Amino acid sequence: MEYNFRRIEKEWQRVWKETGAYKVENNYTKPKAYVLDMFPYPSGAGLHVGHPLGYIASDIYSRFKRLKGFNVLHPMGYDAFGLPAEQYAIENGVHPAVSTEKNIENFRRQLDNIGFCYDWDREVRTSDPSYYKWTQWIFLQLFSSFFNRTNGQATPVTELVKAFEKEGNATHACPGNPSLVFDAAAWKAFSEKEKQDVLMEYRLAYCGEGEVNWCEALGTVLANDEVVNGVSERGGYPVVKKKLRQWYLRITEYADRLLEGLERIDFSDAMKEMQTNWIGRSYGAEIDFAVKSEKATVKNLRVYTTRPDTIFGVDFMVVAPELDWVPGLVSDEQAAAVEAYLDYVQRRSERERMAEKKISGVFTGAYAINPFDGREIPIWISEYVLAGYGTGAIMAVPCGDERDYKFAQHFGIPVTNIIGSHFNGSEANPTKEAVLENSGFLTGMRMRDAIGAAIDKLEAMGIGKRKVNYRMRDAAFSRQRYWGEPFPIQWKNGVAVPLPASELPLELPHVDSYQPGPEGEGPLANIPSWVAKELETNTMPGYAGSSWYFLRYMDPHNNEAFCSRAASDYWEQVDLYIGGTEHAVGHLLYSRMWTKALYDLGYIGHDEPYKKLVNQGMIQGSSRFVFRVNGTNLFVSKGLLDAGGNYDGKTVDKLHVDVNIVDGYELDTEAFRNWKPDFAAAEFLLEDGKYICGSEVEKMSKSKFNTVNPDDLVEKYGADTFRMYEMFLGPVEMSKPWDTKGIEGVHRFLKKFWRLYMDEEKGLQVVDAPATAEELKVLHRAIRKIEEDTERFSFNTAVSGFMICVNELSDLKCRKKPVLSDLLVLITPYAPHIAEELWHLLGNAGSVLDAVYPVFEEKYVRESAKAYPVAINGKTRAEITISLDAGQQEVEQIVLTDPGIAKWLEGKPPKKVIYVKNKMINVVV
């Protein structure tokens, strides 16, 4: 009997489906493990070999935990709302629901092919009304809550109203409008509309006027993380800043807790770093400078700085051009120049500003007065200062800040040196260690210490205060599109009124046209019945549904709650979350914030969603090229090209060729002629009878013809081979180009594995007899290795471990059932189909999916005369050989194998030798 993987895999997948082998119960008595993949957006392109990498890793880990006795939640679903489906709808007239359904079907078929152990009864789709009912419900919780800064928690707005009635907003400073102050009487005097406007400035989900990223091509606003280098992440369309009324999440209120939470979760340093940078917390001070100007409109200039210690080195001030009070500074003499500059800035796109960092600016004609020495400091306008950060104004210290220095130089502003020899006159030095000079009362102090001293003095004078700033902005939460969750909000006389929970879900109505509505509204604005009900016409962004989906899997069919408290208390955090790094500052921050808010409001019992995150690397494509002599049909093999990439003095075109018709680097010329009609008459110039292609590592994409479809590999080698090969490629976290060639080795291994049990003619070869010590040694070594490697996600070395084990058992001609049965359990997470088939051929009861994981026993593995590390007086120093047999506790003999340590120990006879756990020898001299 040969290894017929096609029959085996189909058959067992059918059986597992029929018996509900992957059904997971909320079994509150068993220990749990929650292993989660980032659910995919079901794109029309389907899966390529890069996508399943993380899914296979999580599947292996899930199956491993299951065999170890855990109740494992390992679900899958679809992030089904989003722009591409709508773009597709606009171009092809197919309703997004229809194309999404079709794409999901294809995804599901591809996933099933690989043999994952998902419990599909728990599948979620964010576009399903029974799902987004709860997305809308959670949105309303956020809408109905504010961030109570006194205890750092989300709190119902009703509590806020009570406080306002008692004492105004004295203890609850307004996050949306810091200058808003009112007492109880004033609150009571507000009209209902005014009260609602005030509350809106507090809500965690709020609607407000703000500068947003507007993408004309996509017809919608985008969140900051959806804009990359000034263009949209999807499609690469230009993005401009625009003032619009939008919904936001007040995520900035959670900045400190999002930072603090990072210390309690197991993310990679890089990932934590990215989130930390995105939040961008900085400690500094706001300082008010008196302004001397012709006009009296602006009397004060408030700047933000992290370096108040350098205040005596301030040579000019810079304000952002966009600020509306800036014209109030400008002198008549400078008016024309300023106007010209503001005009120039406005013409420059976000993109241009980023691409070419030109030094530009204009003097306002006004001066700020240094409060300590009375110096008059010119106030400039420049685009290098951002309106959205701090106060939009800075004090410039050219001797300590590179940008300030360059600006000073460009405009010929004299530079004051306050750090003596630390400033070399040609380059700013941002040190904090210098001793201050020319600095009034700070002179002689180390800068690091002077920071506090300066703020203390400013605070005492009432012209400055400590201030923590964040780079992170509130997240834009509305989209002017159709294919997303409708907001459960009605607008009545300009007041946002939440729909009652009983009316959820507010279902997405059918539209005939996906064109935007009037005045930048979404397509929903074109539906008369929708507008008549005064419903919000925007929809929620893609990240709404994905911010809480991990909770829905725990209790997916609950109609009374998004997830029962019993279910979330049982499944708790995601123990292992696997996905790409591309969600570092989007999804991973939003879902952390939603979890914290739900925790604050008492709906769940933990405030960090993911205990451990593993980022799988990207699998790149290895593209292949053919070389066509320009203007001909002649294709020249790579080795025949000259150094300049030409042939016979003629230029050649380098064309992508489908990697699936290339064997390694050798082109299948017949397949190439059949590939596209253009190439039917292709002529080839071969080298050594072969056509050799060029190659390059690029991102895997259809347009580069370098995608490899897992379906094809599963068809050719089987799911078990495919799964093991993806793991064998290298560490899960590492990015690497795909190379189909090596899959043969893993396939050979599985065939060899099969032959360990089965003979082609004679059939089953396993005998039920006790194993020899030698055989047990091999088995237990494998158990230890596979278990350790699986637990630490070193799946590539685990696969190697199987290969070594099978090679050794083959050499020993081991046919013993106890050994071979255990080996099947061991390999089940990696290659479940072949394991199940052999498990039954061996006559074992039940399914190998539920077998008991074999226990590693050290006594079989321990070897005599093994080299162990030795510690001299506690410190690891050398290696010795001891003679030690199975089960024995005492050291019989010590042989120093290392000549270096032998020499070093000469004349120092050991006083005592302590044997520690088979790992370490401690010699005391």
Place this chain on the structure above:
RNA sequence: GCGGGCGUGGCGAAACUGGCAGACGCACCAGACUUAGGAUCUGGCGCCGCAAGGCAUGUAGGUUCGACUCCUAUCGCCCGCACCA
């Protein structure tokens, strides 16, 4: 520019707390079986050398009895952020 990560055979990579560098696999070479081999099996495979032996983990130093591993400098690659005051 700032931050994070990584440099090991022809290739993917192992070496987990410093202890026989290159496990395992691909490719390649030789052989066996075979009508055949894109099946299977055996052996070889870092570099120099007939060999004994020597040299090898980007480069240069350091710590150590001992360094792929720790420290310093430097070069190169990848990822993220990028006027955040």
